[in-house]
Amino acid sequence: MGSGAIAGLFAADLGLLPQARIAAVHSRTLAGAQGFAGRFGAAAYADAAAFLADPAVEAVYVATPNHLHAAQALQALAAGKPVLIEKPVALNSADVEAIAQAARERGLFAMEALWSRFLPAVRAMREQIEAGRIGEVRRIRADLSYAHPQEPGSRFFDPTLGGGAAYDLGVYPLSLTLHLLGAPLAAGGRWFAAAGGVDLRSEFRLDYPQATAELSCGFDRDGENRFLVEGTRGALTLAAPFLKAQRLTFDADPGRALAAYERGRGLAARLLDRIPKPGRSGEAFAFPGNGLQFQAQALMTAVRAGETDCATMPLSDSAAVLRIVESVLARPPAGQG
Template sequence: MGTGAIAGLFAADLGLLPQARIAAVHSRSQDKAQAFADRLSATAYDDETAFLADPAVAAVYIATPNHLHAAQALKVIAAGKPVLIEKPIALKSGDVEAIAQASRERGVFAMEALWSRFLPAVRAVREQLAAGRIGDVRRIRADLSYAHPQEPGSRFFDPVLGGGAAFDLGVYPLSLVLHLLGEPQAVSGRWLAAASGVDLRSEFRLDYPQAVAELSCGFDRNGTNRFLIEGTRGALLIETPFLKAQRLSFVSDPVRASAVYERGQGLATRFLDRIPKAGRRSEVFAFPGHGLQFQAEAVMAAVRAGETRCATMPLSESAAVLRIIETVLAQPPAGRG
């Protein structure tokens, strides 16, 4: 459901999975649906009911604007079809709870498409933390920022469409922290408002018994987009851009790792980062395509096993991420950008 940029990337990555194919495409515009479907030898629909009734559709991927995700997910579940819902799964944590309830009651699979959790490099991070490679985690730092001009009609800044940096970008670092550390004991933060009223930049602090996570996201700049995990015996650094994690570095000195995390992203820096150095070892986890195929594989495996949820990306953590965003955005903005 949906024919935008992310739908195109997902369709391309499904081509890497021999057991997957696209049977049908839905858009509110028949012309857009047909143009997308023609590239895939699929059936085009502009009617949701007919699309969901197509027996060739075994599961549905929702890639529509943010504000449509929750309602469409409930319709898919009501039709008895497994559903993968693009991030953010909803704009309110309560809507995620409604999706989870419908999934349980109908016995239908549902999951948020937070694809970064399924990347090989992120799996390696989990394994290395479990093995104690950096000791006990003490701090996580991450920023995900891409500059977008505040232009009229931009979906990034439209409150009706679910715009704002937290929904578009913040879900990535927040979700990864919960994936690694679980839900925090306390949440705080601040945000700056764009002219439209949505958050131009948001900052989050998550407190744990022995650790803290300091995260930020924004449309006001191009950030270094790294993800740093500091421990008592070293640090793990997911290199730029961490949401597409392909390069993971172990740094024996957390102070040095912090300096690497903070420096810019010029060509010289990227070149120097690839030169082997004492106390720093890097692993490359390259993959074909855009990385969306790994979450698709997980959905396929879960559905074939008769599961209604995915342990790697449970709906409870999707709701928890939105509760964190709600907590911070409920405060008055710290300023305007």
């Protein structure tokens, strides 16, 4: 459901999975659906009910604007279709819980398409943390920021379309932090308003018994877009852009890893960081395509196993992330961007 940019990337990556194919596409207009369908050899629909009734459709990927995700996911589940829902899965945690309940009641699979959790580099990071390679985790630092002009009609700044940096970008560092450390004891933060009232920039702090996470996102600048996990015996860094990371660096000196993180990614910093140093090593995790195929494979495996939720990306985590976003955005803005 949806024929925009992310739908096209997902559809292209399905070509990397021999057991997957695109049966049909639904768009707001038949012309939009036909244009997309012509690229991938699929049926085209402008009517959602007819699309969902097509027996060739075995699962639905919801790739529409943010404000439509929850309603369309529930519509797909009501039609008996497993569903993969583009992030954010909804604009509030109550809607996520409604999706989870509907999936359980119908015995159908539902998952947020937070695809970064399924990347090989992210899997390797989690495995190395669990194996104790960096000792006890003490701090996570991450920023995900891409500059977008505040233009009239931009979906990034339209509150009626679910705009705002936290929904579009902040869910990535928040979700990966919960993936690594679980739910925090407490969460706080602040946000800065764009002209249209949504958050131009948001900052989050998550507190754990022995660790803290300092996370940020924004449309106000192009950020470092890396993800650093410091432990008592070392540190791991996902290279930029970490949401589609293909490189993981280990440093036995967490202070040196933090200094490298804070230096940024300028040319001088990149050259300095490439100088071989004892105790520092990097691993490449290259993959073909855009990286969206890994979540599609997870859905296929889960559906065939009769599961309704995904252990790697459970809807309970999706709801927990949105509760954090809700709690921060409920506060008055710290300033105007």
